[in-house]
Amino acid sequence: MDLNLNSEDLAFRDEVRAFLKDKLDPKVAEKVARSEAISKDEILAWQKALYEQGWIVPNWPVEHGGTGWSVMQRYIFDEECAAAGAPQTISFGFSMIGPVLIAFGSEDQKARYLPRIRSSEDWWCQGFSEPGSGSDLASLRTRAERDGDEWVINGQKTWTTLAQHADMMFCLCRTDPDAKPQRGISMFVFSMNTPGITVRPIRTIDGGTEVNDVFLDNVRVPADALVGEENKGWSYAKYLLSNERFGIARVPQSKYQLKQLKNIAGIQLSEGAPLIEDRDFRTKIADVELELKALEITNLRVMLDVRQDGTPNPLSSMLKIKGSEVQQRISELLMEALGPYGLAYQPHANDDTANTPVVGPEFGAMLTPKYLNNRKISIYGGTNEIQRNIMTKAVLGL
Amino acid sequence: MDLSLSDDQKLLKETVERLMQDNYDIDRRRKYSAEPTGYSADNWRQMAELGLLGLPFEEEYGGFGGSAVDVMVVMEALGSGLAVEPFLATVILCGGLLQDAGTEAQKATHLSAIASGERTFALAHSEPQARYALADVTAQAAAAGDGFTLTGHKCVALYGDSADWLIVSARTAGTPRDAGGITLFLVAADAAGVEVTGYQTVDGQRAADVVLNGVSITADAVVGPLGEGLPIIERAVDRAIGALAAEAVGVMDKINALTLDYSKNRQQFGRAIGEFQVVQHRMTDMLMETEQARSMAQIAAMTLDRDDDARARELAGVKARLGKAGRFVGQESIQLHGGMGMTDEMTIGHYFKRLTMIDRTFGDTDHCMRRYADTLGD
Numbered sequence: 155m156d157l158n159l160n161s162e163d164l165a166f167r168d169e170v171r172a173f174l175k176d177k178l179d180p181k182v183a184e185k186v187a188r189s190e191a192i193s194k195d196e197i198l199a200w201q202k203a204l205y206e207q208g209w210i211v212p213n214w215p216v217e218h219g220g221t222g223w224s225v226m227q228r229y230i231f232d233e234e235c236a237a238a239g240a241p242q243t244i245s246f247g248f249s250m251i252g253p254v255l256i257a258f259g260s261e262d263q264k265a266r267y268l269p270r271i272r273s274s275e276d277w278w279c280q281g282f283s284e285p286g287s288g289s290d291l292a293s294l295r296t297r298a299e300r301d302g303d304e305w306v307i308n309g310q311k312t313w314t315t316l317a318q319h320a321d322m323m324f325c326l327c328r329t330d331p332d333a334k335p336q337r338g339i340s341m342f343v344f345s346m347n348t349p350g351i352t353v354r355p356i357r358t359i360d361g362g363t364e365v366n367d368v369f370l371d372n373v374r375v376p377a378d379a380l381v382g383e384e385n386k387g388w389s390y391a392k393y394l395l396s397n398e399r400f401g402i403a404r405v406p407q408s409k410y411q412l413k414q415l416k417n418i419a420g421i422q423l424s425e426g427a428p429l430i431e432d433r434d435f436r437t438k439i440a441d442v443e444l445e446l447k448a449l450e451i452t453n454l455r456v457m458l459d460v461r462q463d464g465t466p467n468p469l470s471s472m473l474k475i476k477g478s479e480v481q482q483r484i485s486e487l488l489m490e491a492l493g494p495y496g497l498a499y500q501p502h503a504n505d506d507t508a509n510t511p512v513v514g515p516e517f518g519a520m521l522t523p524k525y526l527n528n529r530k531i532s533i534y535g536g537t538n539e540i541q542r543n544i545m546t547k548a549v550l551g552l
Numbered sequence: 553m554d555l556s557l558s559d560d561q562k563l564l565k566e567t568v569e570r571l572m573q574d575n576y577d578i579d580r581r582r583k584y585s586a587e588p589t590g591y592s593a594d595n596w597r598q599m600a601e602l603g604l605l606g607l608p609f610e611e612e613y614g615g616f617g618g619s620a621v622d623v624m625v626v627m628e629a630l631g632s633g634l635a636v637e638p639f640l641a642t643v644i645l646c647g648g649l650l651q652d653a654g655t656e657a658q659k660a661t662h663l664s665a666i667a668s669g670e671r672t673f674a675l676a677h678s679e680p681q682a683r684y685a686l687a688d689v690t691a692q693a694a695a696a697g698d699g700f701t702l703t704g705h706k707c708v709a710l711y712g713d714s715a716d717w718l719i720v721s722a723r724t725a726g727t728p729r730d731a732g733g734i735t736l737f738l739v740a741a742d743a744a745g746v747e748v749t750g751y752q753t754v755d756g757q758r759a760a761d762v763v764l765n766g767v768s769i770t771a772d773a774v775v776g777p778l779g780e781g782l783p784i785i786e787r788a789v790d791r792a793i794g795a796l797a798a799e800a801v802g803v804m805d806k807i808n809a810l811t812l813d814y815s816k817n818r819q820q821f822g823r824a825i826g827e828f829q830v831v832q833h834r835m836t837d838m839l840m841e842t843e844q845a846r847s848m849a850q851i852a853a854m855t856l857d858r859d860d861d862a863r864a865r866e867l868a869g870v871k872a873r874l875g876k877a878g879r880f881v882g883q884e885s886i887q888l889h890g891g892m893g894m895t896d897e898m899t900i901g902h903y904f905k906r907l908t909m910i911d912r913t914f915g916d917t918d919h920c921m922r923r924y925a926d927t928l929g930d
Contacts, residue, residue: 155621156554157854163553226553416930433925440925444848444873451847455555472840539833546832549839550812 159230167230174238177203183239187414189520191362191504192241194277194319200241201274210272211248213400218256218264219272225457228400236406237413244316245398246278247271251324251343253397254390258382267322267343279346281311281325281368282391289540291326292335292388296370298327298342305342305380307350307373313534317353317366320346325370326387333385341387344375358530360523361501395535399470402535403453403477408446411484415439418491418517429491438490442483449476468548471541478531478538489525492518499523555850557625565625567602571595572633578899581756584636589714590758591637596669605643606667609651613663620791624798624853631802634906636757638672638711644795645710646673646719649736649788653776658738662717674715676706676739676762677785681728684915686785688729691764693722693737699770700724702737702745705763710913712760713750715741720764725779734781738773739764755906783860789914790867794852797874800910801849804842804878807885807903811835814889814900831888838881845877861927868915868923875917882907 159167182196204210212228214220223231252271255263270276287294296309307327317323323346330338346353350373355363382390416439419430429435456467489496495514502508503519512519532538546552557565575595584592599605608623609615616622623644630639647666650658665671682688691704702722712718718739726733739746745767750760776784812835815826825831848870855866882904886893889900911917 155556155850155854157851159553413930416928430928433922436928437921437925440869440872440921440928443928444869444924445844447851447869448844448847448873451555451850452843454553455847458555469843472843476840476844542833542836543829545836545839546829550826550832550835552812552816552826552832 159226163226163230166227167234170231170234171238173207173209174234174240177207178238178240182241186239186241188503188517189524193506197241197244198274201243204243205273210243210274211252213249213397214252214256218268225460229406229454229457232401233406233409236410239410242407244277246280246315246320246324247274247276247322249398249401250280250394251278251322254324254341254381254394255343257393258386258390260378262378263343263381276321277316277319278322278324279314279317279320279368281314281323281370283313284310285312289537291391292339294326294328294339296325296327297331298329298340300329300377301374303377304374305377307342307344307370307375309370311368311370312356312365314353314366314368315364317346317368318355318363322346323351323368324381326391329387330385336388338385339387339391340384341381341390342375342379343381344373344379348373348375350374358527360526361499362523362527396470398535399473400457402470403449403473404481405446405450405453405477408477408480408484409450411481411488412439412443412446414517415484415488415491418488418515421515421517422491422493435487435491438487442480442487445476445483446480449473449480452476468545471536471544471548474535475532475538475541481531482528485521485525485528488521492521496522557621561622561625564622565629568604568626568629569632571598571602572629572635576633576635578634578902581634581636581902585752585756590711590752590756591714595635596637599637599639600667600669603667604639605669606663608643608648609663609667610659613651613659614667615651615663620794620853620856623791623795624849627795627798628802628805628849631799631906632806634756634803634806634903638674638714638758640792640795640799641674641710641715642666642672645675645788645792646717648791649675649719649784650775652787653736653784655772655775657772658775662738671716672711672714673717673719674709674712674741674760675788676709676712676718677721678707678709679705680707684919685729686789687731687734687782689721689723689734690728691720691722693724693735695724696768699768699773700737702739702764702767702769705761707761708759709762711758712741712762713748713758717741718746718762719775720762721781721785722764731782733779734785735778736775736781736784737769738775739767739769743767743769753909755909756902757909786860786864790863791856793867793871793914794849794856796910796913797845797849797852797870800874800878800907801842801846803903803907803910804838804845804881807881807900807907808835808838808842810900810903811838811885811888814892818890818892825888834884834888838884841877841880845874845881848873848877865924865927865929868920868927871915872917872920872924875911875920878907878911879917 211219212221212223216222284294298305298307325342326339328338329340350371352369354367356365420428422429424432456469459467495518498513500512500519502510503512606615607618611617693700693702720737720739721734723733724735745765747763748760753759816824818825852870886904892898893900
C-alpha cells in the first residue's frame, strides 16, 4: 500500500497539466469556477481539443479510439481536468451509448455512430425516464411497434438532459407488453430530427432549463435503429449504468469545489474576520473534507478492483450515494458562505451578452442556483434509495 | 499508488485471523478477561511465537521490521476477534516509542523482551485534568543526584496493572500545557514509590491509575532528549490511533456480520426483520460507514511515516471520521438487535462497548475534529 504516485504516473500527470495549460480556455475555466453555465459552443470547443489530442474517450477500447490508460491514469486525467476548471464533457455519447454500441451494436451502427460521437458531430441524449416511470424504470410505457421495415414509437420521455442540443437519442421502448416488465424492453437509437419528436423544456427550481420533456408521436425509425436484440434493452441499460460508475463518485470535481469553498470562506467576512476562521464554519468544512478524503480512497479501491468476470464491484452504489452527499454538502456550504447575497436571483450572470451588473461578490451569483440544482444528484441515475436497494441485494445478499 | 496488500500481508492476515478463530469466542473472551491480568497468557505466548509481538521492531531487536500497513492488518484481525491481549499497549505504544526514541541499550534490553513475550509495558502519560491534551502534563521529575525523583498522578494507563515496565512522562521544565519540558522515563512497575491501582474497563480490558510518590530513577532511564518528550509521545499516540482505526474496522466488520445474521433469523410480523426495507437501508448505511472508516484506516497506515505536522493532521482526521462511523455503526447495531441487543449474553453488546471505548481513547471525535479543523489547509 502506498499513496504516492509512481514516476510514470507523475510524468503522465505533468503531460496532462501541460495540455490543460495549453488548450483550456481560461475564460471557460473562470466560468466553471463561478458555477456559471457553459455554452454548447464552449463545451464543443473543449471536446474538440480533447478529440484532437486523442483523449476524448479514454474509457473506450483502443481499437475504437480509446487511450489504453490504466485506471490510475484515467483517475489522474479526471483529477487534473477538474482541478484546472475544465468543463464537463457531455457523457451521453462518450460514457453511455458509446460503450453500449461497442459491446452490443451492429458493425454498421459502430461504423456510423462511433466516429461521430468521438468528433462531437453528434450530441446525444438519453430517453429513459418517463412521467410514470422514475425509480420503477422497468414500468416504462413508451411503445415501439414494428411496421414493415420501420419501428413506430409513441410515448413520452422526461428529465431528458440537454435534449434541446441533441442530434441523437438512445431510447428505451416497450416492444413486448405481455412479457415481464424487464423482458419486454428494447433500446433504439435515432435522430432527434425525425418527424414526430417535440422537445419541451422543463424549468427547474434553480431557474434553469437543462432538462426537457420529449414527446414521441408516431416517430418512425428504421429497423436498424434497434440496438442489439429485441427485448434485451433492459440488460443493455444495466450495462450502460454500470459503465458509468467510473466517475460516479465525482471525487475530482468535489475536490475542486472544496477548494473553491475554502477560497470563498477565506474572502467572506464574519464578525470582522474571514469566515474560515469561524470555528463552527471551519468545522463544517473539515467534516465534509474528511468525508471526501475517505471517499477518494473508497472510490479508488472500487476502481482498482478490476474483476476478471467484468462484473461491477457491488460497492459501486455506495460511490453514487456518498459522492452525491459530498457534492450536495459542499454546494450547501458554498451557498452558506455567501451569506445574505445568496438571496439575489441573478440568472443574467449566465448570460455573456447581458448588461445588467451582478450584485454582491462576483463569484457568488450562481451559488444558490447551484445548491438548488445539485439536489438532483441524489435523485438521477437511480435515487439514493434505489442504490440502497441495490446494495441490499448485492452486498448484504438479502 | 497502490491500495492492495502484498502476498506477505495477506498471509499475515490469514495467520492472525486463524489465531482468533482458534482461540476466541465470546465465552472464552469472558474467561480471558476475568484473569488477573485481563488476558490470556497462553494467547500472548502464541502471539510471540507467531512473531506478532516483535512485528514493528527492527530485526536486530528481535523484530520483523513490519510497516504500519502490517500493523493495520494485524489490528483489524484482532478487532474482529475482540482480542483482549495488550498488543496495543505493549507493542504499538511502548515498543514503538522505544524503537523511535530509545537508546541502543534500552532497545537491546527491552524490545527483544517484548518480542519474545516475556515483558509487557504500559504508557503512563495521561493525567486526570488533561482529557486528551497530550501536552497537559503536571507530573514532576526533579533532578536528584545523577537521576530524578518522579511525583504525580497518571490515569487510565492501558494494561498498567499487569505491565512489568512503565513509560512515564513528567516535567523537567515548563508549566502545565507547555509543549517543551516534558521528559520520558522508563520505570519498573515494582519500583519503590510506584502505586498502581488497576481496574477493568467497560469493554473487558484493563487499565490503571498510577501514582508516583517520589520514585527515584537513574539518568539512564531517560528515553529521548531531556525536555523534548512531547513529539515522541505524539508520534507514539498517532501510531496507536492508526492501530485503533484498523481495530475499529475489524470490530465494525464483525458488528455488521452479526447484525445481518440476526436480521435473517429474527422473525417479527411473520417474517425475518431483514426483509423490511427500513432495516435493510439501515444496514447498508452501517456498511457504508464501515467502508469509509476502512479507507480512513488505510490513510492512517499510509501516512504514519510522514513528517510531524502532516502526519498529526491526517491522524486527527482519521480518528474524527472513525469516531463518527463507530458511533453510528455501534448504536444502529444495538437498535437492530432490539431488546436482545441490551443483554450481556449476546455478542453484539461486547463489540459495541469496544467500539464505544475506542472513541474514548487517544482523543474523542470532538477533540480530533477540532485539531483537524484548526489546521485546515488550502
